[in-house]
Amino acid sequence: MKRLLTGLQPSGELTLGSFIGGIKQSVEFQDKYDSFIFVPDLHAITVPQDPELLKTRIKKNVGLYLACGIDPKKNTIYLQSENLYHTNLSWILECHTYMGEASRMTQFKDKSKRYGNVSVGLLTYPILMAADILLYNADFVPTGIDQKQHVELARDLAERFNNKYGETFIIPEPLIPEVGSKIMDLQNPTKKMSKSSEDTKGLIFLLDSEDVIRKKIMSAVTDSDNKVYYDIEKKPGISNLLTIYSALSNLNIKEVEEKFKDSNYGNLKKCVADLVVEKLLEIQKKYHEYMDSGMVDKVLDEGLKTVEKLAKEKYNEVLKKVGLGRV
Numbered sequence: 001m002k003r004l005l006t007g008l009q010p011s012g013e014l015t016l017g018s019f020i021g022g023i024k025q026s027v028e029f030q031d032k033y034d035s036f037i038f039v040p041d042l043h044a045i046t047v048p049q050d051p052e053l054l055k056t057r058i059k060k061n062v063g064l065y066l067a068c069g070i071d072p073k074k075n076t077i078y079l080q081s082e083n084l085y086h087t088n089l090s091w092i093l094e095c096h097t098y099m100g101e102a103s104r105m106t107q108f109k110d111k112s113k114r115y116g117n118v119s120v121g122l123l124t125y126p127i128l129m130a131a132d133i134l135l136y137n138a139d140f141v142p143t144g145i146d147q148k149q150h151v152e153l154a155r156d157l158a159e160r161f162n163n164k165y166g167e168t169f170i171i172p173e174p175l176i177p178e179v180g181s182k183i184m185d186l187q188n189p190t191k192k193m194s195k196s197s198e199d200t201k202g203l204i205f206l207l208d209s210e211d212v213i214r215k216k217i218m219s220a221v222t223d224s225d226n227k228v229y230y231d232i233e234k235k236p237g238i239s240n241l242l243t244i245y246s247a248l249s250n251l252n253i254k255e256v257e258e259k260f261k262d263s264n265y266g267n268l269k270k271c272v273a274d275l276v277v278e279k280l281l282e283i284q285k286k287y288h289e290y291m292d293s294g295m296v297d298k299v300l301d302e303g304l305k306t307v308e309k310l311a312k313e314k315y316n317e318v319l320k321k322v323g324l325g326r327v
């Protein structure tokens with residue numbers, strides 16, 4: 001079975017967009033691949049974080065992944081900061097990365113503009129990401145399009161290392177999800193529903209209460225045409241509601257269009273809200289069960305045991321090849 005590895009940054013509360021656009025796909029992948037899912041918490045501190053918030057969010061997110069259907073029997077689930085081999089390998093890779101290569105990363109350029117006086121960690125972040133991937137011989141890395149360049153750096157570093165020291169790393173391939181699964185902000189439907197948006201009116205969080213979910217969907221921005229059909233360019237708001245309904249009902253867009261073709265916008269919104277509430281209350285019930293039973297810690301302990309063993313082997317192989325230590 002090919003190995004798949006993905007990291008989900010604990011940079012914000014998980015949203016309906018994270019579920020439909022990412023987690024749901026990982027649930028489908030878990031039967032096809034040997035799946036590694038981890039929380040890259042070390043990546044989160046490349047920009048300022050509140051320690052208390054960060055700490056609670058890490059466990060909360062793991063609880064939510066499980067509640068969304070990520071099965072701990074089929075996935076290896078762990079925290080990056082608990083396995084010290086990630087940062088160790090990252091250092092060795094840093095010493096094989098050129099300054100030009102690191103400073104060319106688009107996300108680094110964007111974020112350094114946004115945050116001003118940035119840390120060195122923000123510059124070396126993609127190299128730590130390469131270590132996350134290469135440490136476990138991952139064949140595939142599902143990520144958003146914004147991370148594609150980072151996976152390409154991981155490929156370049158793996159090739160460079162293999163050429164210099166002999167076959168050591170698998171060259172990973174990015175897996176970019178289909179466009180259809182992208183959920184937009186309800187207040188600003190041409191913009192992705194992003195967990196790090198400042199304004200939360202257009203975001204549905206997986207742990208929002210029923211009331212809040214209904215309110216946010218009923219006040220979603222639409223248009224004045226009053227006809228329900230799918231057209232991303234002309235009707236981004238309505239198309240987004242249809243996409244949400246389609247993703248949660250497992251009907252395709254054509255079938256959803258057909259179902260609502262004689263509906264007014266109010267009725268469409270109510271039906272979308274009913275479905276979202278039904279799904280999210282189900283997820284929330286499971287979430288509380290997992291959090292209250294200590295299941296999250298158990299899963300993370302087991303994951304750590306598995307990955308430490310694998311990482312140690314790979315890291316020792318790297319040390320030997322580079323000429324470090326006494327081996």
Ligand code: TRP
Pocket residue numbers: 005006007008009040043128129132133141142143147
């Ligand atoms: N950088 C990724 C993001 O912001 C998270 C991440 C860190 C990651 N390490 C990874 C994703 C390794 C895939 C594989 O989304």
